[in-house]
Amino acid sequence: MEATTEKVYKVPTMADMAAAGEEPEILFWVGCAGSFDDRYKRVTIAFVRILNHVGIKFAVLGPEEACTGDPARRAGNEFLFQMQAMANIQVLNGYNVKKIVTACPHCFNTLKNEYPELGGEYEVVHHSQFLQGLINEGRVRVKDGESFKGRRITFHDSCYLGRANKIYEAPREVLAALDADLVEMKRSRTNGLCCGAGGAQYFKEPEPGNKDVNVERVQEALGTGADTIAVACPFCMTMMSDGVKNQNREDSVKVYDISELIARGEGL
Amino acid sequence: MDYLQQILFIVAVAVTAWYITRRVQLISRAIKLGRAENRTDHPDERLRTMLLVAFGQKKMFTNPLVGVMHFVIYLGFIIINIEILEIILDGVLGTHRLFAPYTTAVYPFLIGVFEVLAAGVLLVCVGFLARRFIARVSRLQASRHRELRGWPVSDATIILMAEIVLMIAFLTWNAADSALRDRGVGHYADAPVGDFIISQHLKPLFAGFSDSGLVAYERGAWWIHILGIMAFAVYVTYSKHLHIALGFPNVYFSDLQPKGEMQNMPEITKEVQLALGLPLTTGADGSQANDNGEQPAEATSGDIGRFGAKDVYDLKWINLMNAYSCTECGRCTAACPANITGKKLSPRKIMMDTRDRMEDIQRGWKEHGSDYKDDKSLLGDYITVEEINACTTCQACVMACPVNINPLDIILQLRRYRVMEEAQAPASWNAMFSNIENNMAPWKFSPSDRFNWAEQVNEPVSTK
Incomplete structure (x- = not known):
């Protein structure tokens, strides 16, 4: 893909905006994986480029952002979760944040469903819903970049997007804009199989068993004949990528976040 | 009529009622061991959910064939039980087909409906046995799922066999009754009804019977059917089959x-607010502060109790009702990523263990008096740490349950106890906790590097 250095993408922070007496339309909650994980940083960048491209007034918290506390809560450490949540809520409320978009379903679920009871009430959307909105409004047309015609893509549902929050169609409609062949795995939507990372599993070795969950899932994905596995979650990204490597298919099968595919389709 | 039969019948009804009342009291006492929680909010939404999921059996139709099969048994159960009313009144009053003279217009039709359903139930029970023992559906196999070994498999088989026997008794009773009417024997000839849709085809079975033999069969089948139903009603309270009653309130x-959404712990909110020097918003008992931010007076002296759950006493009452509503179908376990990949965790086992724990507590009451507490606990003696740690919280089990049981909620409460009371998280989880505490991320990166990614936003995209 051609370098697109002629256009300068910007990442304003809430602190910058507040100093200038401005408020963004939307806060992009980057999340820990989006900030630190080398692979997922590329997703963050793809999404930021889309935000720049459509001219939305957005901002990030930058160094003021902290883990939502999701993995601590799921592991059973409610104290730590609530410490994180309260501190984040203080920051968010301090900036008078109204609307948040995030590319991480775990952050999304926690911000949307679990922060209100602790005093943090925001309109929270996942980037799949946000991208769907941009496509429906015609602000993203997926025309000027790479063509996905004839490519086979299968979408892996993230548990915290799907079952947890009933978001099944938004990521699929985003992918539909690529004009590729979308193929479904047998276990999809409400029956989607976990990648194996949720509930803080990502942060420890699995219990003894006869297989790793991500291998089971990747085998199912490979069974569709897809050359691209689309995900919408940083943990799914790692688990599916590792699974593809485990099956020695990393040369022929790629794992991408939906925003990366849209950014490439749009030539960003 | 024979007064002895009437007396025996009334005794049987009384014994059944006494047993069931006692079981209902015990089970409700066991469920009330759980923590109180108000679940009467949003009555409209709750009613709608119950109509769709319990009465409408919505989630059973995920697999349409099995959904239809189960629906036949369910309809049979509800509708054939209308006939039980007549049977019980006949038994008490010593009458025969009491309703027939008053409902001549619809009586044959009603019995016809009951018979068609009875035949349907019979066929479906045979089908379900075949799924267990011939098709060997994986989630129902004790060889694959250790929680099914022993009693649970017998329980399932007993129920299906009992239903088959009951339906055969009902249909052949009707057939013998019709045959007696044809022959004009005694009071049988007086009932103003004709043949019935299914049982008429069974009449040839009785061609070789003498009149007295036929009467004996008719009486025998009638008694087997009604005593069978009574015995079944008592049995159900000991069995996984209790879902036929508790499924509705459970949904x-x-x-x-x-x-x-994981349930908040207001008692911790208070601790955290104190630690961070924030104004308190919640009482230790979960009560909200008033508009001035003042706490209700009793909240400060409230007993905080245990964090998370070690035993059934620490769980919520709905978790315990869930356990009594579980019919061990294993749709949860079949959907569980941990179980699919050979881990010890099985959501069905979580529910069965919770119920077993309550049954053991009740046994203790019987043997040692109703204040008795043994030294066992749900976590440790029934459910192991290895099981709860294997959960990915993917909610597939919750989604799969046809009666909205939530095994995940129990798992998460046990995890909270393990981590907060026993401080026994796996080492790598402890590392993750300290990273979040110190670095504001679950990994060991410096918080000041958190925004470094923005420097790459204008670099060419690598296509690798």
Whole structure:
């Protein structure tokens, strides 16, 4: 893909905006994986480029952002979760944040469903819903970049997007804009199989068993004949990528976040 | 009529009623061991959920064939039980087909409906046995799922066989009754009805019977059917089959919040607010502060109790009702990523263990008096740490349950106890905790590097 250095993408922070007496339309909650994980940083960048491209007034918290506390809560450490949540809520409320978009379903679920009871009430959307909105409004047309015609893509549902929050169609409609062949795995939507990372599993070795969950899932994905596995979650990204490597298919099968595919389709 | 039969019948009804009342009291006492929680909010939504999921059996139709099969048994159960009313009145009053003279217009039609359903139930029970023992559906196999070994498999087989026997008794009773009417024997000839849709085809079975033999069969089948139903009603309270009663309230009181939302712990909110020097918003008992931010007076002296759950006493009452509503179908376990990949965790086992724990507590009451507490606990003696740690919280089990049971909620409460009371998280989880505490991320990166990614935003995209 051609370098697109002629256009300068910007990442304003809430602190910058507040100093200038401005408020963004939307806060992009980057999340820990989006900030630190080398692979997922590329997703963050793809999404930021889309935000720049459509001219939305957005901002990030930058160094003021902290883990939502999701993995601590799921592991059973409610104290730590609530410490994180309260501190984040203080920051968010301090900036008078109204609307948040995030590319991480775990952050999304926690911000949307679990922060209100602790005093943090925001309109929270996942980037799949946000991208769907941009496509429906015609602000993203997926025309000027790479063509996905004839490519086979299968979408892996993230548990915290799907079952947890009933978001099944938004990521699929985003992918539909690529004009590729979308193929479904047998276990999809409400029956989607976990990648194996949720509930803080990502942060420890699995219990003894006869297989790793991500291998089971990747085998199912490979069974569709897809050359691209689309995900919408940083943990799914790692688990599916590792699974593809485990099956020695990393040369022929790629794992991408939906925003990366849209950014490439749009030539960003 | 024979007064002895009437007396025996009334005794049988009384014994059944006494047993069931006692069982209902015990089970409700066991469920009330759980923590109180108000689940009467949003009655409209709860009612709608119950109509769709319990009465309408919506989630059973995920697999349409099995959904239809189960629906036949369910309809049979509800509708054939209308006939039980007549049978009980006949038994008490010594009458025969009491309703027939008053409902001549619809009586044959009603019995016809009952018979068609009875035949349907019979066929479906045979089908279900075949699924267990011939098709060997994986989630129902004790060889694959250790929690099914022993009693649970017998329980399932007993129920299906009992239903088959009951339906055969009902249909052949009708057939013998019709045959007696044809022959004009005694009072049988007086009932103003004709043949019935299914049982008429069974009449040839009785061609070789003498009149007295036929009467004996008719009486025998009638007694087997009604005593069988009574025995079944008592048996159900000891069996996984209790879902036929508890499924409805269980769905009514089930979770309304999004599946991803974990229940807040207000007692911890208070601690955290104190630690961070924030104004308190919640009482230790979960009560909200008033508009001025003042706490209700009793909140400060409240007993905080245990964090998370070690035993059934620490769980919520709905978790315990869930356990009594579970019919061990294993749709949860079949959907569980941990179980699919050979881990010890099985959501069905979580529910069965919770019920077993309550049954053991009741046994203790019987043997040592109703204040008795043994030294066992749900976590440790029934459910192991290895099981709860294997959960990915993917909610597939919650989604799969046809009666909205939530095994995940129990798992998460046990995890909270393990981590907060026993401080026994796996080492790598402890590392993750300290990273979040110190670095504001679950990994060991410096918080000041958190925004470094922005420097790469204008670099060419690598296509690798």
